[in-house]
Amino acid sequence: MATILVVDDRETNRQLLRTLLGYQRHTVVEACDGEEGLQMAIQHRPDLIITDILMPHVDGFEFLRNLRRQPDLDRTPVIVYTATYVEQEALALAKGCGAFRVLLRPTDPEVLIKTVAEALESDVPTPLPVPDEAFAVEHRRILTDKLAQKLASLEEEVAHRKEGEARLAAALSAAGQRVLDWDIATNVMTVSGSDPEGVHVVEQSGPIEVFLDVVHREDIAILNDALERGKQSHAGFVVQYRRNGPGDEVRVMEAHGQYRFDEEGQPERLFGAILDVTDRVAEAKERKHLAAVVEHSSDLIASADLDGNVKFINLAGRRLLGIEDDEVVEGSSMYRDIDPIDVIALRDTSMPILLQTGDWAGEIQFVHRRTGERIPCDCACMAIRDSSGIVNQLSVIARDLRGRRETQRELNARLAQLMALRRIDIAISGAVDLQLTLQIVIVEMMGIESVLAAGVFIYVQELRYLDFAAGSGLTQDSHLLRLAEVAVAERRAVRDEFPGGGTLEAIPLLSKGVVRGVLAVVKRQTVGNDHSVLQFIEAISGQVAIAIDSALLFEDLQRSRNDLAIAYDETLEGWSRALDLRDKETEGHSRRVTELTLKIAREMRVPPESMQHIRRGALLHDIGKVGVPDAILLKPGPLNDDETAIMRKHAEYAVELLGPIAYLQPAMDIPFCHHEKWDGSGYPRGLRGVQIPLAARIFAIADVYDALSSDRPYRKAWSQERVMEYIRSESGTHFDPLVVTAFFRVLHG
Numbered sequence: 001m002a003t004i005l006v007v008d009d010r011e012t013n014r015q016l017l018r019t020l021l022g023y024q025r026h027t028v029v030e031a032c033d034g035e036e037g038l039q040m041a042i043q044h045r046p047d048l049i050i051t052d053i054l055m056p057h058v059d060g061f062e063f064l065r066n067l068r069r070q071p072d073l074d075r076t077p078v079i080v081y082t083a084t085y086v087e088q089e090a091l092a093l094a095k096g097c098g099a100f101r102v103l104l105r106p107t108d109p110e111v112l113i114k115t116v117a118e119a120l121e122s123d124v125p126t127p128l129p130v131p132d133e134a135f136a137v138e139h140r141r142i143l144t145d146k147l148a149q150k151l152a153s154l155e156e157e158v159a160h161r162k163e164g165e166a167r168l169a170a171a172l173s174a175a176g177q178r179v180l181d182w183d184i185a186t187n188v189m190t191v192s193g194s195d196p197e198g199v200h201v202v203e204q205s206g207p208i209e210v211f212l213d214v215v216h217r218e219d220i221a222i223l224n225d226a227l228e229r230g231k232q233s234h235a236g237f238v239v240q241y242r243r244n245g246p247g248d249e250v251r252v253m254e255a256h257g258q259y260r261f262d263e264e265g266q267p268e269r270l271f272g273a274i275l276d277v278t279d280r281v282a283e284a285k286e287r288k289h290l291a292a293v294v295e296h297s298s299d300l301i302a303s304a305d306l307d308g309n310v311k312f313i314n315l316a317g318r319r320l321l322g323i324e325d326d327e328v329v330e331g332s333s334m335y336r337d338i339d340p341i342d343v344i345a346l347r348d349t350s351m352p353i354l355l356q357t358g359d360w361a362g363e364i365q366f367v368h369r370r371t372g373e374r375i376p377c378d379c380a381c382m383a384i385r386d387s388s389g390i391v392n393q394l395s396v397i398a399r400d401l402r403g404r405r406e407t408q409r410e411l412n413a414r415l416a417q418l419m420a421l422r423r424i425d426i427a428i429s430g431a432v433d434l435q436l437t438l439q440i441v442i443v444e445m446m447g448i449e450s451v452l453a454a455g456v457f458i459y460v461q462e463l464r465y466l467d468f469a470a471g472s473g474l475t476q477d478s479h480l481l482r483l484a485e486v487a488v489a490e491r492r493a494v495r496d497e498f499p500g501g502g503t504l505e506a507i508p509l510l511s512k513g514v515v516r517g518v519l520a521v522v523k524r525q526t527v528g529n530d531h532s533v534l535q536f537i538e539a540i541s542g543q544v545a546i547a548i549d550s551a552l553l554f555e556d557l558q559r560s561r562n563d564l565a566i567a568y569d570e571t572l573e574g575w576s577r578a579l580d581l582r583d584k585e586t587e588g589h590s591r592r593v594t595e596l597t598l599k600i601a602r603e604m605r606v607p608p609e610s611m612q613h614i615r616r617g618a619l620l621h622d623i624g625k626v627g628v629p630d631a632i633l634l635k636p637g638p639l640n641d642d643e644t645a646i647m648r649k650h651a652e653y654a655v656e657l658l659g660p661i662a663y664l665q666p667a668m669d670i671p672f673c674h675h676e677k678w679d680g681s682g683y684p685r686g687l688r689g690v691q692i693p694l695a696a697r698i699f700a701i702a703d704v705y706d707a708l709s710s711d712r713p714y715r716k717a718w719s720q721e722r723v724m725e726y727i728r729s730e731s732g733t734h735f736d737p738l739v740v741t742a743f744f745r746v747l748h749g
Contacts, residue, residue, distance in 0.1 A: 001025040002047035002120050007037035007063060008081075009055045013105070017050060017081075020109055021116070034058030038066050041073055048119050053082040053094075064097035074098075077119040081105055081112075180257065182208060182270035191274065216242035216250065223255070230259050231267050240277065252278045300366075300377065300398040303384070304334045311393065320377075320400060322370040334396075339365040339374055350381070355391055358383045364398065376401040410532070413449065417536040420444035424543050434458075434551035438470035441544055445521065446472050450533050452502050453522040457484050458548060459515050466518060474520055480504070484518040491515065498522045507537065509545035516548040589706055594618035596702040596746070597670075597695075603742045603749075604698070614695045617670030621699060623657055624650030624671060651675060651684045669693035674700050677734045689736075697736040701727060701743045704734070 004026050006017045018028045029044050031037035034051075035058040041049060049067070053060035060080060068074045080094045083105040094102045100119045103112065181190045190205045212220055219241035226239035236258040243253045257272035294301050300317035304310050310329050313321075321337045323329055335343045342364050354360040359382045366375045377398040384393040424441055438456050445454040453473025457466040466484050468476035479499070486494050487506040498504040502522045509517040519541045523533065597618045601611060625633055628650050632643045639647060654671035658664045673687065673696035680688030708723045718726070724747075731740040 001027065003027045003029060003044060004116070005029045005031065005037065005040055005044065005046040005049045007031045007034065007040075007049065007051040007055070007060070009033055009052065013052065013081075020113060024113060024116070026116075034060060034063030034066070037063050038070075041067060041076070042070060045072065046076065048116065049076055049078045050081050050116075051078060053080060061094075061097060064094075064099065068098055077122060079103060079115060079119055081107070178274040180255065180270070180272040180274055184267055184269060214244050216244060218242075226255070227257070227270075230257055230270075234259065234261065234265075240281075251276055252281045254280075300396070300400075302334065302396045302398075304394050304396070306392065306394065308334045310334050317398070320368075320375065320398070321366060322368040337366050337369065339367055341365075354381055354383055354394070363401070366398070376405065414532060416447065417532070417539075420447060421536070421539055421543065424540065424547075428543060428547040428550065434548065435470065437547050437551070438544070441540060441547070442470050442472050445537075445540060448533060448536065450523050451521060452498075452500075452524055453520075455480070455520045456509075456544060457518040457520070459488060459509075459517045461514075469517070471520070473522065480506075480520060484520060487518050488515050505537070507541045509541055509548060511545040511549035514549075516545050516552075519544055589710065590619055590622065593621070593699065593702045593706045596705065597699045599746045600698045600702065600739065600742050601695070603746050604694075604739070606694070606698075610695070613666040614670070614698070616664060617667035617695055618699055618702075620654070620658065620664070620667065621670050621674055621703065622650065622654075624653030624655075626657070627653035648675070648683050669695045670699045672696075674703055676700070678736050679733050682734075692736075697739050698742075701735050701739055704730075705743075 001024070004021055006014050006021075006028055007030075008014050008017075009032050014030050018030070021028050029040050029046060031040045033055040037049075037051065038058070040046075051060045051063060055063075058066070060082070064078060067076070067078070077100040078098060080099045080102040082102070100122065101115050103115060179192045181192075182188070183190075187207050188205060189208045189211045191211065212223070215223055223239055223241050226237050230237040236256065238254065238256050240252060240254045243251045245251050254275045254277040255272055256275075257270055259267040260269045260271065262268045295314045296316075297314060298316055300314065300320050302310060302313040302317050310332050313323075313329055317323075318325070318327075318329070335346075338346070346364070350360050350362065359380070361378075361380045364377055364379045366377055367373070368375060378401055379396060379398045381397075382395045383391040384395055386392050421444075424437075424444055428437055441456065442454050445451050453471070455471030455474035456469050457476075458469045459466055466481065466488065474480060479496075483494055483496055483504065483506040487508045491508050491510065493505055493507045495503055495505045500522075502524045505521050505523065507519045507521070508515050509519055519537070521537055594615060598611060598615060601614055606614065628647055632639065632646055635643065651672050651674075655668060658668050658671060670693075672684070673693055676682035676685065676687040676692045676696060677700075678689060678692070678697070680686050682692075705723060705727060708718045708726065709720070711717045724744075727735065727740060727743065731737045
């Protein structure tokens with residue numbers, strides 16, 4: 001490694017070169033000007049010299065001239081490293097003095113190091129002649145010009161600095177600060193600020209004692225102590241004190257000061273600024289209060305740097321993570337207390353989002369340090385930025401979700417129970433099949449987490465017998481049956497151990513004080529929500545009892561209705577037979593036309609619920625003839641006009657007979673309208689087309705077909721071919737064409 005002489009009057013420049021060259025393991029010798037540099041060069045015989053140009057006493061050019069006059073130094077490579085001479089003529093002067101290279105400061109460190117290496121590795125130059133007097137004259141001319149330029153620059157810089165100080169003072173005043181200037185020699189304290197219009201004005205000027213008169217009496221000693229410390233330390237100081245205002249007002253002020261010392265180290269002037277910090281102090285108190293709130297919050301609140309090193313964690317966070325009171329966590333990694341799976345997600349996914357948007361929210365599982373328990377927490381993370389807007393810290397607020405989840409789980413369980421009760425209630429209200437209802441009850445009960453098996457017995461009162469009606473996971477074994485019998489006999493819930501594990505409970509199903517059955521349930525042992533499950537089972541048992549009771553009542557009612565319907569139909573058939581017996585030549589007519597009418601109706605896809613009314617109407621189609629005298633009804637020959645008019649009234653008589661009977665009102669279409677014709681020429685109302693009820697249109701064909709195919713007192717039965725031809729010819733006149741088509745399909749089918 002080489003010995004390098006650095007000649008520069010600025011310590012900062014020498015320090016920079018000393019550091020850079022020291023990293024390259026060179027030995028660095030320093031000098032403050034050209035005169036000292038020549039002495040150090042003669043003494044140390046360096047391998048390389050780096051010199052500035054503008055230096056006091058002996059500048060760089062003179063140093064180079066003197067260097068070339070010394071034996072054994074006239075070949076030493078020299079690098080001129082300067083920020084002053086950049087013109088071409090100055091570069092030529094430096095070359096004329098034997099400089100290896102001229103570098104403009106500042107230069108990239110790598111370029112400087114590379115130039116040093118090239119200079120050390122270059123061939124030893126031929127001794128250059130010592131610059132003559134003409135060179136010295138040109139050198140002094142250039143130096144004089146440059147000094148003049150630098151002096152002008154310094155004067156301009158001073159002017160700018162004074163203007164800047166004035167602007168700074170005005171800015172401080174505009175910002176609510178007062179500028180302080182204390183001339184210690186004259187003991188004159190000047191405090192300046194700005195008026196409401198922003199114009200800079202002097203507020204106070206006089207002895208310092210006048211300034212101290214407005215300081216709160218208890219704070220004068222604090223202010224004097226700060227002034228003394230500033231003198232002793234030769235450093236700036238900051239002190240807060242209270243200032244008396246108008247009336248009883250007290251403001252908090254903050255003074256920033258810096259002494260200026262003379263050549264002998266004595267303070268000659270104090271400069272500074274005074275700021276009203278009353279609001280800031282109040283805010284600080286508020287922040288202190290907020291800090292206390294943070295510390296005692298029930299949520300984990302912490303901060304960390306971007307590497308995850310913990311800066312702060314509050315009391316709740318310590319307790320959540322199982323951190324002992326004397327355990328130090330500041331500086332430890334926050335990832336230590338997070339589930340490893342979540343750590344990966346945080347680093348790969350959440351952290352980029354947080355740095356980009358400034359916040360992130362989600363769920364994180366922390367790990368308890370003592371027990372290892374995973375603790376799910378709802379977390380909100382925020383990026384904290386420094387004054388330049390760069391994110392340098394993260395804040396975390398985490399809330400333990402265990403209690404909330406347990407509450408939510410219980411609420412969900414209660415909601416599920418309510419929904420199950422609602423579905424069972426709907427099933428009981430809408431279903432008529434008891435077996436289906438009980439199956440729904442079993443399904444809903446098996447949906448409860450703690451229920452392992454369930455079953456329902458129906459108690460047959462007449463036989464004093466328990467019939468196993470529905471179940472899941474249960475069968476009618478002797479043990480279960482004995483427990484159910486005890487529940488019925490004692491009319492209370494009984495419990496026992498279930499052989500497969502859990503508790504078996506048999507609950508009697510009571511409705512209006514009568515035992516309707518037994519609900520059997522097998523439950524696993526649970527902690528916490530067992531009471532709600534028992535309430536749910538009790539509610540279901542009440543509903544099941546109602547369901548069984550309702551089903552039994554419905555069966556009784558249905559049986560009664562069926563018996564009544566059978567009685568009605570038998571009565572109607574009796575009336576029909578009575579009519580046939582009265583009109584002997586048409587005996588069996590009502591039965592035949594009824595059967596044919598139903599066949600045609602089925603062919604035309606009449607709804608099933610209408611078929612019973614059509615049957616009853618067909619049986620009673622001639623019920624109105626009970627009002628027709630026998631002489632007319634049984635007359636062997638044709639009827640005259642008066643007799644025909646009376647005979648036609650049987651349709652109206654049918655309405656008078658059946659109208660008061662609500663049960664038979666849906667069946668009156670046929671008795672009242674079966675003599676209406678498709679073209680409107682029928683009776684009793686002359687209805688046309690689809691105005692005629694469909695049941696009457698269907699019956700009309702069946703009635704005519706049977707009448708023409710049977711013997712009558714006034715004529716013999718027609719042949720089948722003649723009857724078929726007649727019906728075909730009356731399609732669209734007497735009969736509905738669609739019904740005629742259906743009739744032929746039935747007859748030929």
